Amino acid sequence: MKSLRNRLVLLLIVAIVTVVALATFAASRVLQPPLPEATVEPVARQLHFLANLIESDRQVAIALGVKLQDTPAEGVEITPMSRFLSRALEKTGTARTVVVSQAPGTPMVVASVQLGADEWVVAEISDPRPPPGRWWALGGWIFLIVLGSAAISIFAASKIIKPLQLLEDAIDRIGSDGVLAAIPETGSGEVRATAQALNKLSARLKSAMESRMRLVAAAGHDLRTPMTRMRLRAEFVPDDEEREKWFADLEELDAIADSAIRLVREEVGGDTLEAVHLDPLVHEIVDELLQLGYKVTPPSHVSLPVAVGPFALKRALRNLIINAATHGRGARIELAREGELAVVRIRDEGPGIPEELLEHVFEPFFRVDVARRKTMPGAGLGLAIAKEIIERFGGTITIANSKEPKGLIQTISLPLARDENSR
Ligand SMILES: Nc1ncnc2c1ncn2[C@@H]1O[C@H](COP(=O)(O)OP(=O)(O)OP(=O)(O)O)[C@@H](O)[C@H]1O
């Protein structure tokens, strides 16, 4: 019931039913039948008149067609009506015994008024009772209103929220590059206007991102020339120690420019998906890093087929494992199959990342402690690149601190591929 559509449907149904109920109540008040006294007392007077006519001039009465019988009219007695009419007779003249009955199978109601021991005058009277089955009719009327208003409400609510639905669908289809997929500009005026606005927004966003990317790549690229000139000049610094410092700084600048260009490449281009097994891929990275002297504990073997770009994924995992091995003093890797997901967990026992900074870790150029730059070289782009790659392959990455033992846990989840025979 939380969705806007359901709320609108409910609101419309309640509004329609309330209006119809109030209108029905008002109509029933206005169209009230006359009071029973107003209909029954004239009947009682006519019956008195008939009885009096017979009692005063029997021959004329019979000639005029007044019906006389030895017994009351046949049929089932309607006791409440007999009682009601008897009271009306008493009120409008003398008290008389009266039986109101209805012959089975006929709609006629007959009043029999006793004149003597074996004499009854019989006359047809109108039936003042409400029609039978009126509660069923009322139930049917309410049911039809609720049914009709539900159908109208569902239709109206779907129409009203169509632009919002479009917005929701568009947000669902935002790619890992943050760009909205094109929305067809069809339908009613409001829907078309929403689609056009979203498409315009998406185009602007895309061009803004592309120009930002071009700027980063150009800056990274253009830095190379002055850096080469500086390196040449540094060769001529006479003091050995000073010269080494210049070279170290230049190397760091080089790494930053390089990573910036690589980030742009990751965001702009993507390699094609291949069915691969995560297990051998992770072991390849571990072997490579062990040879380079990093402290890494490999995972046990678990079969985890995934559909990814293997080179890009290797780059992402390498960044994360190197982070654990350098910032976290040693990486411990685990592989697991969790439901429909292939999970790689990289644990370390380093200082972790302060909780208040955790939300910024994936931002480009983020570094926890800028003062550590000298001891831990890096551009602050490794995590941004890794996240970009992993999300491109439909995966997620989360980073959390662990208390016991203290350190960082990096968790990468990728959707498992169906093909168990992949590489
Ligand atoms: N396992 C970890 N333990 C503690 N801090 C970490 C860990 N991983 C990352 N960090 C912190 O997050 C920052 C960003 O990491 P990121 O990989 O993006 O950049 P980097 O390692 O500094 O440089 P590079 O671009 O070369 O990877 C690091 O500078 C470090 O301060």
Ligand SMILES: [Mg+2]
């Ligand atoms: Mg790093």
